[in-house]
Amino acid sequence: NAGVMQNPRHLVRRRGQEARLRCSPMKGHSHVYWYRQLPEEGLKFMVYLQKENIIDESGMPKERFSAEFPKEGPSILRIQQVVRGDSAAYFCASSPRTGRSYGYTFGSGTRLTVV
Amino acid sequence: DQQVKQNSPSLSVQEGRISILNCDYTNSMFDYFLWYKKYPAEGPTFLISISSIKDKNEDGRFTVFLNKSAKHLSLHIVPSQPGDSAVYFCAASVEANAGKSTFGDGTTLTVKP
Numbered sequence: 001n002a003g004v005m006q007n008p009r010h011l012v013r014r015r016g017q018e019a020r021l022r023c024s025p026m027k028g029h030s031h032v033y034w035y036r037q038l039p040e041e042g043l044k045f046m047v048y049l050q051k052e053n054i055i056d057e058s059g060m061p062k063e064r065f066s067a068e069f070p071k072e073g074p075s076i077l078r079i080q081q082v083v084r085g086d087s088a089a090y091f092c093a094s095s096p097r098t099g100r101s102y103g104y105t106f107g108s109g110t111r112l113t114v115v
Numbered sequence: 116d117q118q119v120k121q122n123s124p125s126l127s128v129q130e131g132r133i134s135i136l137n138c139d140y141t142n143s144m145f146d147y148f149l150w151y152k153k154y155p156a157e158g159p160t161f162l163i164s165i166s167s168i169k170d171k172n173e174d175g176r177f178t179v180f181l182n183k184s185a186k187h188l189s190l191h192i193v194p195s196q197p198g199d200s201a202v203y204f205c206a207a208s209v210e211a212n213a214g215k216s217t218f219g220d221g222t223t224l225t226v227k228p
Binding site for chain 1: 157204206215
């Protein structure tokens with residue numbers, strides 16, 4: 001039973017390019033959460049999605065960032081026109097349902113470096 | 116305004132002794148708390164959680180204590196092992212959606228053999 005799969009593990013982009021980060025949740029999980037971790041900081045919530053729906057995007061920057069979780073395929077976090085400040089580790093977590101649980105399963109993350 | 120704070124960036128203990136990691140929160144709406152362990156280049160791994168209706172939860176060597184009046188929780192690891200060396204994150208949420216958690220900045224625990 002594969003865990004949460006994120007790819008690529010490392011991504012290097014030049015300023016102004018687009019970054020696409022993919023997250024395949026665990027089998028049977030229909031809820032996906034994206035977090036960002038800046039160096040020396042904790043994880044910051046970005047967005048919560050269910051299949052084909054954005055439920056809560058209160059942590060997403062207003063511009064350049066978007067997320068989707070289509071009916072088929074992985075969830076995608078898209079960053080347009082990347083800037084140096086976007087360099088961070090991006091993690092996704094999945095769960096079979098919302099609410100209290102025994103913890104949410106995180107992927108290993110994508111480390112984005114903007115040069 | 117940081118709603119979840121881990122004031123000790125690092126902690127070093129001897130193998131076999133107790134490790135105590137602390138966490139403070141400010142938002143009274145939080146009613147569910149989680150601890151995660153994280154190794155470099157990996158995602159956080161869930162360790163233990165506690166609901167605000169309890170003041171203690173135990174799982175093997177790990178115990179979490181919650182003091183609601185002080186808005187403080189702590190994670191005790193007894194006995195500490197070298198494999199416990201990692202970054203520990205405290206996270207808080209409203210139970211209705213524990214997937215949307217507010218994390219502290221983490222405490223790096225080093226357990227010396």
